[in-house]
Amino acid sequence: MSQHRPARAAVFSAGSWGTAAAKILADAGTTVIVHARRSEIADAINHHHRNPSYFPDVDLPTSLTATTDPAAALKDADYLVLSIPAQSLRASLATWSPHIGPDTVIVSLMKGIEQGTGKRASEVIAEVTGVNANRIAVLSGPNLAREIMDGQPAAATVACPDEAAARRFQAACHTSYFRPYTSTDVIGCEMGGAVKNVIALATGIAHGMNLGHNAAAMLITRGLAEAIRLATAMGADPATLAGLSGIGDLVATCTSPLSRNRTFGSHLGQGMTVEETTAVTRQTTEGVKSAEAILNLARAHDVEMPITQIISALLHEKISLDEAAAALMQRPPKPER
Template sequence: MERKESVAVVGAGSWGTAFAAMLSGRHGTVTLWAHETEVCADLRDRRENRAFLPGIVLPEGVRPTNDLAEAVSGKTVVVFAVPSQYLRVVAARTTAHLSPEACLVSLAKGMENGTRKRMTEVLSEASPEHAPRVAALSGPTFAREVAEGMPTGATVAARDLSVARRLQRALSGSRFRLYADDDVTGVEIGGALKNVMAIAAGMADGLGFGHNARALLISRGLAEISRLGVRLGAQPQTFAGLAGMGDLVLTCTGDLSRNRTVGTRVGRGERIGDVLSGMTMVAEGVRTAVSAVELSRRTGVPMPISEQVHGILHEGKDVREAVSELFSRTLKREKE
């Protein structure tokens, strides 16, 4: 007999709202915690998240709340849809209210600046007793398309494959297909670093460089991500899957990509501070570029695209100068 799961989603941004809406079709009732009081009121009274996912009617099975304890108490699966820089604080507040047997799942595609920790590492540190049941869910998933019921696939990974399979059953939907894996490192590295590459692809688009340049960035970006991931202990084949190539292609080409949009605007000459100040939602790749460069230098894995994106976003480097530097690098074999 299949286990009866109860689910809470912590974080009512676009992805958290969309995920809760999708899951309500499977579980009937899903609690959704919103940090912002006005967002919670909007979700409850208008059944719409006008701040982060306008135009999507929230199913009746989604129960919004501004009370974190109320959201997660008694739930067997708690899904964190919180930007990477806030996850540790929110997870620490959540710990005391978690059921002992709960599985914790991260949807965030980023890394913690300063510590360079992956999101499952942050969750495990915040709640050590739940560490054996911590997982990451990642893949090519635009929130709006998930909320609209469009066919979507992703990967859920946990160190214990039986945990991943449990979550695979609990978090799949009628048009949301999950694959189980045990390569947590690969799934998270792919999900985080593709955002940096999406900014680079957007910059190329903003400069008017065409499809050849975008294909070049995707291919060489995947090489960077794979090299670093394998050095950190990931399985190489993970990067050919949904959390690797699949997510990278979507984020580098899709018009709904926040990170690509940031890159496009910077490529057209806007200052990064001006771009970010006008955005409601978080573009994780801006912060992740810092962690990517730190990991590159710590491990000795060359990541030239990430280095240039970091230079443009955080050191004021000119975009065209960065392109010239990339093309003037010493020629080498493709597999190097």
Template sequence: MKACVLGAGSWGTALANVLATNGHDVVIWGRDEAVVNAINKDHLNPRYLPGGALSPLLHATTDFAGAIRDAELVLFSVPSQALPVLVSDASALISQTAVIVHAVKGFTRPNNVRISEHINLVMPNVEKRLAVLSGPSHAEEVVRGMPTTVVIASASQSTAETVQDAFMNAQFRVYTQADVVGVELGGTLKNIIALGVGLTDGLGLGDNTKAALMTRGLAEITRLGVSLGASPLTFSGLAGIGDLIVTCTSNHSRNFRTGRLLATGLALNEALEQIGMAVEGVSTTFAAAELAQTHQVDMPITTALKCVLKGDVTPGAAVRELMQRERSHEMEDVGQRPLTHHWRFS
């Protein structure tokens, strides 16, 4: 299969390397000539994946149209804020039969549209050829061949299985799913909670606090997800609790590290400057808070984090406010929706 990966950051590079390792004809497109040259000449991406050896079969280019030309699989792996322009530029170049995959974890702003929704709006009639890749997977570990499991979600079983076959190998196990909304939202919303767990880590609040934040965070992720059409069961799987765990407990997580920096008293712009790469949880927090208000979904952790990011309250004050909320019952009515996400066509 001829595959094109748009985005030479850490995740795009790691996924392109999986495809190349599997024997596909892969070209990865990036804007930075230094990154492209390092991939081609040294089989490394020191800017985004220092120390990760890449397949010598992986080719990189700055030629956007040339990368997409004749590709049978096109993967978008860029920060969410860069996606709209990229999709617009690519729409006329992508073959009418190509499978399209995205591995972007965020919303398009300011309308808070899911990534697959945006792609469908710009490129009509691609729903059956479109898939979402998500799950607990740090690029730094994928590129080193550490055992990893992810999920491919698509409205088409055939498309999901085509992408599954393209990526799956002994180190990279791929499951399929029909719940595109749930898989997409699980991978997106967990970044909010990772910011919060990073804050508590930076404040030295201990494991009890982290466990509580992750568990209650999953509850509000599920509430919003179900209100937007997802199956509650998806959030108990790899794209839900699996991705939440890995993002909230690892130093590879930019969102976790950003939260920890904010707890030291740094302003948001200072923390982001230290991270030096996209931190999707920041814009996602604002998007989710707006969606929660629109759909009348209770998301206290997200709301508190939004106030911290805006500088309206300190991290410590936000924790105190969350702990002193009015008493409530633990089991929300989020699991009553029947499982309706199954494939109707292939």
């Protein structure tokens, strides 16, 4: 990156979190181009400085532009910031990969595990692009997009094996309302972000069934234990799960009505089927897509994840809602640690 120009970031794509991330970067002084799939979204961002599909009421920085051309978005980009559904990452990245520059750092905002392979987003990125791990970073934390768009305070962890690269991206997205911290524990950040979505489905179900705050606190706490067990078995530092990308993200996603996964779970808890809930849920709910992949990872690493197991069974209609609630309480008692 030249010392004589601001950092340049290409944000793919113009969804809820992608738009929020683009706003953060632009507010931090980074030059931002958003890649939108639909020309009407790109035109609205360029001419009206708004994203009508997600935040029609929020003005975007005038320095933020958009395009439907991936090559144009990636031209001279210091950062490729990826905010797309985890299950479409591989195919999309294969299309975009030829346009990625030799020094571009790829930053994943994704919080899902690929079905079939059990790979984390950073692993898929490395596999598809051939980019060295030192050029692949992860941004993860308690980051509800609506609150960020409103300028409410938030923080996150930027994880990259190359500390210097993490610090550069930290500077590129540090604003008065958004505080990024750095880490080298990519596995811990990604697994915290993925597992919390499944636990949020469980707390949403408890909310929908009116099971109370004690039940929610129990699920959050025992869900954190599941995330720590799996992440550390995969090589993460357990301390990462006590940070922003672990318990921080878990609490926000499990307790906020703005959370997609909690909302999806709440619909299930009120008696809607998975199909009915999917039909009324406009945005990607990563926990639904990733639950079985996470459970398969747990089995491969010989890790017990009872909440994840129950949620996966419920999503695949192997057990009923009442059976799921009963199963969560009928676990054999044992020492907490």
